[in-house]
Amino acid sequence: MTQLLEARSLDKRFGGLHVTRNVSFSLTEGERLALIGPNGAGKTTLVHQISGVLRPDSGAIHLRGENVTRQHQAGRVRAGLARTFQITTLAPHFPVQRQIELALFERERLTWRAWRRIDSYPALQAEAQELLARFGLRRHAATPTQDLAYGEQRLVEMALALALRPQVLLLDEPMAGVPKGDGARLLAALDALPRELGVLIVEHDMELVFRFATRILVLAEGAVLADGTPEQIRRDPKVRAAYLGN
Ligand SMILES: Nc1ncnc2c1ncn2[C@@H]1O[C@H](COP(=O)(O)OP(=O)(O)O)[C@@H](O)[C@H]1O
Numbered sequence: 001m002t003q004l005l006e007a008r009s010l011d012k013r014f015g016g017l018h019v020t021r022n023v024s025f026s027l028t029e030g031e032r033l034a035l036i037g038p039n040g041a042g043k044t045t046l047v048h049q050i051s052g053v054l055r056p057d058s059g060a061i062h063l064r065g066e067n068v069t070r071q072h073q074a075g076r077v078r079a080g081l082a083r084t085f086q087i088t089t090l091a092p093h094f095p096v097q098r099q100i101e102l103a104l105f106e107r108e109r110l111t112w113r114a115w116r117r118i119d120s121y122p123a124l125q126a127e128a129q130e131l132l133a134r135f136g137l138r139r140h141a142a143t144p145t146q147d148l149a150y151g152e153q154r155l156v157e158m159a160l161a162l163a164l165r166p167q168v169l170l171l172d173e174p175m176a177g178v179p180k181g182d183g184a185r186l187l188a189a190l191d192a193l194p195r196e197l198g199v200l201i202v203e204h205d206m207e208l209v210f211r212f213a214t215r216i217l218v219l220a221e222g223a224v225l226a227d228g229t230p231e232q233i234r235r236d237p238k239v240r241a242a243y244l245g246n
């Protein structure tokens with residue numbers, strides 16, 4: 001299996017607070033790695049170091065063998081890493097389909113001007129249609145994203161991340177705030193992610209974690225408490241004591 005992502009001995013402090021302590025892990029092709037741990041364990045801080053939002057104080061991050069520790073977010077995206085952005089930080093008044101087309105144009109390094117002649121790019125138009133269909137968003141193609149239900153906005157965010165054709169996808173609590181009734185569609189979208197994609201997901205819902213993950217990394221107070229298959233994690237006494245309870 002191809003190694004996609006490797007984090008080596010990451011350390012990060014915020015002033016006197018040591019929030020990432022010597023964290024190492026790897027992610028291979030097709031793997032679904034869930035990052036779990038109590039609130040404040042340092043999960044988001046770790047994900048931010050992977051995506052390039054934050055620089056680790058020490059340690060290294062390799063993406064498909066390339067050391068990207070000093071690269072900015074855009075460089076990591078080009079190296080095959082995508083994370084979801086909140087729609088609200090993009091262009092909320094844009095219709096869903098246009099938003100997806102724009103992401104595809106960005107991936108192809110085409111300009112805004114080219115995008116206005118989208119009819120000349122039938123392959124990209126077809127790809128936008130495929131993404132809409134994959135996420136069950138066809139009937140919302142013309143809807144401004146800001147008018148979608150909250151759970152549907154999460155689907156658009158995932159479609160936009162996939163539009164970049166990443167090898168690695170980072171998802172930080174994709175289900176947070178999604179009403180129970182909309183959860184099923186999001187779960188279906190997770191299940192339908194391209195098989196070869198490596199996925200790192202932060203999620204609190206343990207039912208989802210144990211259903212979706214092929215491996216689980218447990219963080220506690222910034223350090224790796226355990227790293228193993230769902231079965232190993234379920235039976236790990238340290239994890240049960242620190243996090244899972246009984
Ligand atoms: N930018 C920051 N400056 C200072 N402290 C921070 C910052 N971001 C997070 N922290 C602190 O780092 C710790 C880990 O936070 P976080 O990574 O958000 O945890 P989690 O996502 O596991 O809940 C917390 O104690 C939090 O208050």
Ligand SMILES: [Mg+2]
Nearest residue numbers: 043044045202
């Ligand atoms: Mg968090």
